[in-house]
Amino acid sequence: MTKQEALFNYTLRLGDNALILGHRLSEWSSKGPLLEEDIAMTNMALDLIGRADALLRYASQVEAKGRTEDDLAYKRGERQFLCNLIMQLPNGDFGFTIARQLIVSAFDLCLYEELAQSKDETIAGIAAKAVKEVKYHLKFSTDWTLRLGDGTEESHNRIQKSFDDIWMFTAELFETNEVDAIMVKEGIAPDYNNLKARWKKIITEVLLEATLKVPADAYMQTGSRKGVHTEYLGYILAELQYLPRAYPDAKW
Amino acid sequence: MSNTKDNQGQLWEVFVQASPGIPHKHSGSVHATDKEMALQNARDLYTRRSEGTSIWVVPSSAIVASAPEDSGMLFDPSNDKPYRHPTFYVMPEGAKNI
Amino acid sequence: MENVNHLEKFQAVIDADSKIEPKDWMPEDYRKHLIRQISQHAHSEVIGMQPEGNWITRAPSLRAKLILLAKIQDEAGHGLYLYSACETLGISREELIEQLHTGKAKYSSIFNYPAVTWADIGAIGWLVDGAAIVNQISLQRTSYGPYSRAMIRICKEESFHQRQGYEIMGKLALGTPEQKEMAQDALNRWWWPSLMMFGPHDTDSPHSGKAMTWRIKRESNDVLRQRFIDKTVQQTEVIGLKIPDDKLKWNETKGVYEHGEIDWEEFNQVINGNGPLNKIRLANHISAHENGAWVREAANAYAAKQKKEVLVA
Numbered sequence: 001m002t003k004q005e006a007l008f009n010y011t012l013r014l015g016d017n018a019l020i021l022g023h024r025l026s027e028w029s030s031k032g033p034l035l036e037e038d039i040a041m042t043n044m045a046l047d048l049i050g051r052a053d054a055l056l057r058y059a060s061q062v063e064a065k066g067r068t069e070d071d072l073a074y075k076r077g078e079r080q081f082l083c084n085l086i087m088q089l090p091n092g093d094f095g096f097t098i099a100r101q102l103i104v105s106a107f108d109l110c111l112y113e114e115l116a117q118s119k120d121e122t123i124a125g126i127a128a129k130a131v132k133e134v135k136y137h138l139k140f141s142t143d144w145t146l147r148l149g150d151g152t153e154e155s156h157n158r159i160q161k162s163f164d165d166i167w168m169f170t171a172e173l174f175e176t177n178e179v180d181a182i183m184v185k186e187g188i189a190p191d192y193n194n195l196k197a198r199w200k201k202i203i204t205e206v207l208l209e210a211t212l213k214v215p216a217d218a219y220m221q222t223g224s225r226k227g228v229h230t231e232y233l234g235y236i237l238a239e240l241q242y243l244p245r246a247y248p249d250a251k252w
Numbered sequence: 253m254s255n256t257k258d259n260q261g262q263l264w265e266v267f268v269q270a271s272p273g274i275p276h277k278h279s280g281s282v283h284a285t286d287k288e289m290a291l292q293n294a295r296d297l298y299t300r301r302s303e304g305t306s307i308w309v310v311p312s313s314a315i316v317a318s319a320p321e322d323s324g325m326l327f328d329p330s331n332d333k334p335y336r337h338p339t340f341y342v343m344p345e346g347a348k349n350i
Numbered sequence: 351m352e353n354v355n356h357l358e359k360f361q362a363v364i365d366a367d368s369k370i371e372p373k374d375w376m377p378e379d380y381r382k383h384l385i386r387q388i389s390q391h392a393h394s395e396v397i398g399m400q401p402e403g404n405w406i407t408r409a410p411s412l413r414a415k416l417i418l419l420a421k422i423q424d425e426a427g428h429g430l431y432l433y434s435a436c437e438t439l440g441i442s443r444e445e446l447i448e449q450l451h452t453g454k455a456k457y458s459s460i461f462n463y464p465a466v467t468w469a470d471i472g473a474i475g476w477l478v479d480g481a482a483i484v485n486q487i488s489l490q491r492t493s494y495g496p497y498s499r500a501m502i503r504i505c506k507e508e509s510f511h512q513r514q515g516y517e518i519m520g521k522l523a524l525g526t527p528e529q530k531e532m533a534q535d536a537l538n539r540w541w542w543p544s545l546m547m548f549g550p551h552d553t554d555s556p557h558s559g560k561a562m563t564w565r566i567k568r569e570s571n572d573v574l575r576q577r578f579i580d581k582t583v584q585q586t587e588v589i590g591l592k593i594p595d596d597k598l599k600w601n602e603t604k605g606v607y608e609h610g611e612i613d614w615e616e617f618n619q620v621i622n623g624n625g626p627l628n629k630i631r632l633a634n635h636i637s638a639h640e641n642g643a644w645v646r647e648a649a650n651a652y653a654a655k656q657k658k659e660v661l662v663a
Binding site: 001034036039043139140143147 | 260261282283284285286287288291292296297300
């Protein structure tokens, strides 16, 4: 694998994660528990889809085969996507969405702070902007985890179950492969093995303060690095890609 | 159907400073159950277009407002005190920088 | 006697084009009219998120998706500004939502029509927001302070909404034959409901009389509707589409476009709950509200615990 191929693959991974999580959050429009939360969810969706736009554009430049960011978002099939499984999961109830957001935002904070120091200037630039957004997402999901964890008995039980259910999708965030080896060697991305301790610390502190238990590590799901995804991804793409696929000659 | 116990949180008044050095100005209100939520809701609602550098949120119940029927008593007495304004004074002709 | 005195002062403030503020004395009917109008307006913003929200996940480019999300987010924001303005009249958001759910409060009938194709997103932005803006610009001068301030803020923010819709229509109209057909079809379906948004003709409008005297409403339904038609005809020509009205023609002497008769039977049916989506839009809102009840309860419980801790400390 060349450096260029690895960088393309890695940038897609980052872009796809932002795109698919943004897609999921955007589904909250008109469904929030308070109108204010509709706006908050949409704000995070905007941050994420904006980030996906920037990353996929860079990926298309790295690839240099004439594809655009929209081609990458709208014309790749399920097996070509590289987003983590956790991003694909349906929103569930508000608590499940918050649990996922806490887990991913804490991961993103650890990752993007490192990426802001990347030797690749474009990645570093995108990451510097993302860090500010991610800090806010983490603050937002932390506060809601506290409210739900330490709110009513029902909310406590619901969000505890959400963390328990989602836990098996957390290890996959930190998986590394040949791409990572090249990225680390080139000083473009950090070693994901070094991110885990800090991530675990953030999550543990929030959960304990929220009177919740940190789920025990058990069997963990895997697959996205190889493009083997949940069944949900196909449905996401069916919606996301419908228009450009149905009208291949059209410009929007 | 909505039950009677349900509520949308308390009302907070939002003050936004548009740029450093100028006063915070009342922008409107938000609903929230606690102060962190109030601040976040205010940020999302009133600074979506980079309108702010700083936000204050205050529970609406903490604001004491003057009553319209008192406005005569409160504000009219200052109408006949023009000597509080610099334009009241006649300066000797030719004086500069005063 | 005192009321007469109050009423005279109140009308004097209005006639001087000054503003009525929440704590000022106001006739009960003025308050009721405002609550009805502002809450209907707020609910319209909120229910109006649904037809467009329907297309967020299917927007055909990342750019279009970002714009649509930001636009719908604005609508939620505008709903909030208006709910707040309404609350200054002494009614709570809970009550307002309950009135929506029980059908006591209405929202604009236009949102009971389906957004069937992507071109509908263009048509909604261009025509529905276009019509709303004509009304809202006029309402910036409304006599109730909080409503006027909300409208000023909303108008400032909405200026991109109509352009967004028109841009979509323009791109479609100049695109492939299929796209152009999609655009014309959306215009055909949204044109008449957009005209209905301004309400009945002035001669048949039940609420307008006092609303004009009190300067809640500043211009009549027909005046506003005409303004909308006159500016939209030219925009339609520029992108090569055709307004679905054979009777539409320029009246040289009056300097306005004449238009065909609006189907008021359809208007009344949709208002009375028989539009294609009345039940579904409301059911969606109720379901989101009910699904969120445990979250709101938790947030309240959490806040109560925090307060207790502060007291103990």
